[in-house]
Structures are given as C-alpha cells and as structure tokens.
Amino acid sequence: MMLRTALRSSLLRPHSLRTLSARLLSQQARSQIQNAVSASPVVLFMKGTPELPECGYSRAAIQILDIQQVPLEKLKTYNVLADPELRSGIKEFSDWPTIPQLYVNGEFVGGCDILLSMHQSGELEKFLESNDIIPKVEGDAVPAHAA
Numbered sequence: 188m189m190l191r192t193a194l195r196s197s198l199l200r201p202h203s204l205r206t207l208s209a210r211l212l213s214q215q216a217r218s219q220i221q222n223a224v225s226a227s228p229v230v231l232f233m234k235g236t237p238e239l240p241e242c243g244y245s246r247a248a249i250q251i252l253d254i255q256q257v258p259l260e261k262l263k264t265y266n267v268l269a270d271p272e273l274r275s276g277i278k279e280f281s282d283w284p285t286i287p288q289l290y291v292n293g294e295f296v297g298g299c300d301i302l303l304s305m306h307q308s309g310e311l312e313k314f315l316e317s318n319d320i321i322p323k324v325e326g327d328a329v330p331a332h333a334a
C-alpha cells in the first residue's frame with residue numbers, strides 16, 4: 188500500500204511539474220493574446236488575409252464585416268496560418284475550438300456560424316452600432332424640424 192502510494196506520487200511529480208511549466212508558458216501566451224484581442228476595436232483571427240482568405244469560413248467572416256461596413260481602420264486581422272502558437276493559443280484563450288474568431292472591444296463574439304446568424308437576424312448591426320463600430324442609423328426618427 189505504502190509502496191503503491193510512493194510510486195504514485197513519484198509518477199505524479201514529473202507530470203505536475205510539466206503541467207506547471209505548461210501553465211506558466213501559457214500565461215505568457217495568454218497576456219500576448221490579451222494584447223492581440225485588444226489591439227483594435229474589431230479583431231478577427233482568421234486563416235489568410237482579408238485580401239486573400241485561405242478558408243471559406245474566414246472568407247465568410249470577412250465578407251460579413253465588409254457588408255456591415257466595418258471601417259478598415261477599426262479592423263485588425265491576424266493570420267493564424269502564419270503563427271501556429273497563436274492558432275492554438277487563441278482557441279484556449281477563447282475556449283472556442285475553431286477559426287475564425289471575432290472580438291469586438293476585447294470581447295469574444297463568436298465564429299462564422301454565430302456571425303452569420305447575428306448578421307441575418309439584424310443583431311450584428313445593432314451590436315456593432317452599440318459598440319461604436321459603425322454609426323447608428325436613425326431609421327424612422329422624426330426629424331426635429333418636422334415635430
């Protein structure tokens with residue numbers, strides 16, 4: 188019994204150290220990714236670039252941001268294909284398994300499916316307006332001079 192306990196703890200020790208060092212490494216990556224998601228009001232982690240998306244899901248995400256008229260100066264994209272650590276790190280950071288990933292004002296919004304469904308329901312437009320990414324459309328508001 189004692190031997191088994193001793194064996195178990197000696198087996199566990201190197202594993203625990205590995206886990207700890209992995210966690211420390213990932214904390215450094217975590218703060219780098221925190222900077223990346225806050226680098227611009229709209230941040231898209233994608234495969235390829237807006238000019239040359241290298242996956243249909245990333246292309247769709249860019250097209251939706253384009254249709255929503257997100258200003259280029261408010262958008263920053265990261266090509267995860269050029270950075271394997273970022274590719275895995277952003278998944279862990281967001282707790283989201285796939286690319287693309289959209290952040291608005293430092294908050295994770297979602298991937299392609301979520302963007303598409305928010306776009307189709309009109310929710311994305313409202314969300315971008317309320318986050319000061321695109322200007323609010325006054326819609327049916329009665330002009331002051333007509334009142």
Ligand SMILES: N[C@@H](CCC(=O)N[C@@H](CS)C(=O)NCC(=O)O)C(=O)O
Pocket residue numbers: 234242244274284285286287297298299300301
């Ligand atoms: N259903 C996903 C579609 C995106 C997706 O499935 N991405 C895959 C293929 S591009 C992915 O990122 N796999 C992990 C990887 O390639 O690192 C979404 O809503 O964003």
Ligand code: FES
Pocket residue numbers: 234241242243244
């Ligand atoms: S790279 Fe194959 S589905 Fe995105």
